[in-house]
Amino acid sequence: MAAAATPPGATTMLEARNVQAWLRPRPAAALHQVGPATANKLRTYGLHTIGDIADAPVPTLVCLFGASTGRSLHAHAHAHGQDLRTVQTQPAPKSMSAERTFDHDVLDPAEHRRTLLDLTDELGARLRDEQQATGNLTISVRYTDRTGSTRSRTLPEPTAHTRPLTTTAYELYDLLGLQRARVRAISLRAQDLRPATEATQPSKPSATATAPATAPAPSGPPPSPQPATGPLAENPTIKRCWQPAVSRSRPTDPMHLMAYWIRSVCV
Missing domain, CATH: 1.10.150.20 (5' to 3' exonuclease, C-terminal subdomain)
Incomplete structure (x- = not known):
């Protein structure tokens, strides 16, 4: 700079x-x-x-x-001019793909989805082995007449985990609307690769999942976020993102009270 x-x-x-x-x-x-x-x-x-x-x-x-x-x-x-990313001694791949070719026409959507599950499992394992995460997933389907269809989507968060990759792959497949199409090959391509440190973490079971539903509610009023200053205070959109929802009545039920506290941060 x-x-x-x-x-x-x-x-x-x-x-x-x-x-x-x-x-x-x-x-x-x-x-x-x-x-x-x-x-x-x-x-x-x-x-x-x-x-x-x-x-x-x-x-x-x-x-x-x-x-x-x-x-x-x-x-x-806040980096103060310092780049904290790990130095890559070898050029990182820009994309990663997996493909399945059938030796006959496949019309069954269930078979298509099983193939997608295998592909996402393979892609996820390869991404984790390479310590990479993908920010974009593309599905390509080739038919008997050698034509094809492609759909792509940017992921909400970079990931290398099989579950979000499978969910996105299924959503892209549904967008194709194949309806008994004669499919000969399906491929998935992971693009916008980045270091695995930017990947989403797998969800873990909550340690308090078995706690009684009648746990005592937090005492005192909900915390008020610090108001924005400088140029932030002059923009009404930023105010809406930062100010709590003071117009809502505060619930008394413990579970709804916790949800109210969370919503009060950004509405």
Whole structure:
């Protein structure tokens, strides 16, 4: 980033104590993974500089840009110019695919879905072995007459786990609407690969799942999130993402009270 801001023939020297002061006024588009579309959306909400993004609460960024992009923006804005990603000594693959070819026409949708389950299981295992996660999944189906259909979808969160991959593959298959089509081959391609550290974690059983339903409710009023300041306070959309739903009546039932506390963070 410093090199990009340095004119030809000049040298920029940054001491550690001056890095934060130098980064904060830099434009938001200078951040890693901030393209033109994201930069325009940031400007729409009054987030023009790296300092504006650093001052924005994480729940606000998640509300505006989604979980993955929101957390990524917050992490990059607080990195102080340091790239914490692991150095890859070998070039990482850009995509990964698995395919099944049938020796006869397959019309049964149940057989198609069993094949998709095998493919997602294979892709998930390979991704985990390579310590990669995929952010996009594409299904391709080839028919007897050598024509084909393709559908693609960006995943809500990068993952290397079989269950979310299978769910997405089934949804893409349903979008094809094959209806007894004569299928000769099915393939899945995982794209937008990234380090496994950005993958979703598998859900674990809750340790309190067997707790009595009559557990005591938390005492006191629900916590009030800290109000946004600076350019955030001037944007009504950001206010809606950050301010609690004070107009709703507070329930007294323990289970509904906990849900009320969660909803009060971002509505």
